[in-house]
Amino acid sequence: MPVPDLAAASVFLDFDGTISTTDVGLHLLERLAPPEWKAIDAEYDAGETGSRVCLLDEWDLLPHDADLLRSVAFEVPIDPDLEALVAGLLAAGSEVVVLSDGFGFYAHDVCDGLGIPVLTNAVDWGTGALTFPHEDRCCACSSCGTCKQAPVKEAARRGRTTVVVGDGTSDRKAALLADVVFAKGSLAAWCAANGVVHHRFECLADVGEALL
Template sequence: MTIRLSHECNGDLPCSILCDFDGTISPEDTTDTLLARFALPGWETLEQQWLAGEIGSEECMSGQIALLDMTRDALDNCLSGIPIDPAFKYFVALAQRFSVPLTIVSDGLDYAIQRILDHHGLGHLPIIANHLEQYSERRWKLSFPWRDDHCRHASGVCKCAVAQTTKGRVLMVGDGRSDFCVSQQADHVLARGDLIEECRRQGITHTVFHHFSDAIPSLERLLHTPAREPDPTSFNPLMPWKTHD
């Protein structure tokens, strides 16, 4: 028997959606776009050290943002051209219709995410991300209000810590490395990109999507399927949904 998410399930909240931004809502990695356009030499070396596991994302991004050389106008002009998945607004509307909270949880840049969402009429969504600060006309730095000293990957935003403080069941939507760890804690994962293979490798309950036009019917199916009494012979409380590839 399959136990699925229901908007009538017990608890203060039926579930909460935690959604990645770069590579998920936006097809581009916003930070990489800014670095490629505005960074002084050296950011690629930091990127390679992070990919090799030599440094965490907090150290990597802090060093990379320190290399950005741009005015705020130049930043805003660049951000205005970064697209998002056009169906994401309908995904948000569906979540709102069922009173399911949706929070953007990203190891990216809060200012950039806010600016892009504002441009697409979605600026009301709550954002958890690293804090971008301007300290001179052309120079920038990061602070990390969502860091966690116990984060296994030394990330600027520990998505696992965010998930642990979220009420109700957690539906994680993501695509890449910053979502690998938290996907093991979520009740269900909507996965695209590299996260698909990670979920398969780890046996994580997930649904594959490639665009939010795919994710909308998956979310609707999860929200409409009533919760049932578990079959004691087959129910695994840690994996309440079956995988839909």
């Protein structure tokens, strides 16, 4: 692949299944929720509901116990090359942003020390409510929790070359807008089925090898 000018690039990293080796949100549901979450998730993957409604319904099925949720979230391994990739991109002048349309807290727990923005949903632990500080009701997908299109569009407007790295349903609309797409899992299958040019990756070391 032609390597984009990294000093002019904005790189958007999905969290679940991209930074984490498997999906932390699904792991929490598998471990802690009654099986009703599976039908809710299937509706989302089929495009019948947006992520905001899906996440709210799934959140209702989880215990709102911060210590318990955090300890189960930490069972999911993080890609060992996360720090090296982020450091390499920042050193090359790229902007790096974590974009996660999940329960939010675990993406902050892992990524806040990296010195990059983390745009995701948020739990108000006082009330137990899941909130959406990065929703965008004006965007084309107005039903998402954290809008992944809006920051990609904003970077493109500033003349940045946009790079999206992801694995799942929530990355599709951002992948359609990005200049460069790295995809694995169901996002790679979706890109292939829909003619979206993409680079396959299996782990973040592959992304680093392609870009750095």
